[in-house]
Amino acid sequence: MTKNKIKTNLYGLLFALPWIIGFFIFGLYPIFKSLYYSFTDFNVFMEPNWVGLDNYKDLFQDRLFYKSLSNTLFMTAIGTPVTIVFALICALVLNMEIKARSFFRTIFFLPSLVPIVAATLMWVWIFNPKYGLLNIILKGVGLKGPNWLADPLLTKPSLILIGLWTVGVPMVIFLAALQDVPRELYEAASMDGANEWRKLINITLPSISHIMLYQVILALINNFQYFTQAYVITGAGGGLNVASGGPANSILFYALYLYHNAFVYLKMGKASGMAWILFIITGIATWLIVKTYGGWGNYGKRGQKNAK
């Protein structure tokens, strides 16, 4: 019996071993290593040189650091709720009693399959002030379209728009969650004379709130790491590998500035400091969301249990 137990333990460990080793090499060790680098002056080619808190002092006096932080906070604070609500609306639309639901679901999901670089370049073309689709449509209804990617006020909303177009993943997850809501709840509410809006507020949203929480956290983490779209757009304006933040640095996002510091200026210590600040911010933000939404999520779960 005990021999069997040992054997089982050995097998369990053996099967999980590749990931455990990977976790030490690509996870745990780098986490602490980057903390160490953040206290050093390090340019890859020479040994790291301990400088104490200099990198952090440098960051807290760096105008671009604050700029990149506020740009990113804009994307998380505005982009996250807008995207989540839009994903939910799409899911609600697909959840209506419609013919050919799976056909429409496929259409709504299609844009999310386009590789992000291709999608972004396509949108750069769509945003083209003279020949792009968006301004052609605006002109069609008699409006003069702006120069979307050249106006510092419009660059971030333009990026959020691209995000809405590629909303497929949270959308299908919401759709599945909506289809899991027990029908009896709606029938009972109908008998009590509740209208569609009341059903949405009192049944649908509480029932899917735990999924919502998970999606909000994922969207938040993704937005904090917002990079590829901004990199491609800033690169699309001119030469490659030039550290640019777009018009008036309006799309110099945190991850983009971190990348510039690490791989363009080779300030690995400063970039590591930024990485750790990002780590702490996302940690706190996640914790805050779980805390504040926690009660709401539990309410939803209880609602589902009662229904069963």
Place this chain on the structure above:
Amino acid sequence: MEVGVIMGREVRKMLNKKIVNIFLKYFILILMTAMFLFPLLFMLSTSVKSINEIFTKSFHLIPEVFHFENYANALKTIPYLKYAGNTLFITVLNVVGQLLISPMVAYSLSKVDWIGKRVVFVVLLSTMLLPYQVTMIPVYIIWHNLGLVGSYVPLILPAFFGYAFYIIILRQFFMTIPDSILESARIDGASEFRIYWNIMLPLCKPALISVAIFTFMFTWSDFLGPLIYLTKQDKYTLALGLQQYMSQHTVAWEQLMAASTMFTMPIIIIFFFAQRKFIEGVVTTGLKG
């Protein structure tokens, strides 16, 4: 008679309301369909237009003359086929690595009753919250010190340690396989490895397929990884190569859109072949992950 008129009016009122509802429903649906579809059609349309037609004041979605040679030109402007080969090479090896390792780990975390099971799973889940940027620099330094920056190794080898995301999908699926099947094999004296290989894996084909699809999609489209690690142009992937259609002052939009279409095609094709598996996969990770 009086009653009949009132009832008729009521019925008509309800009918009208129903018609308005249906009309509204499909109006919203068509509007949203247009929003999702139009950009793609614009991409396709640009890809077969002549340069002159792209830059004219009057816009037509369907071009006057189809210029399919844009596709052939796009293949020549950048070494497209070479980049496609490079991308495919990296992608296939990532799929192989993921399929080899992730199910093993998932098996250990779902069906083997060992002491580390819970701890490892909790740690695995929490790594999902770890921003890429936190480990990016030290991992780069590791590859740099090994002299492997510029090679494909940093883009391939990590897949052979399994990714948390895929392990979670597979674990979720493995949990649905009844223990009794495995128990009876254990009583018959089959080794844990045989049970895994001969019983578990064949039963879990659908989940393995979704992992393969996910891995293919993510690796095929990945940008940041190749951007950091591929330094020589002849090793570029398509995601990196696309920017070469843009020079300092001009962009070959028709070729860029043709290339983007070709770049997207493999994913769309796979999606249509395995649509149900794919959506189920997205949903399991999202709902229960």
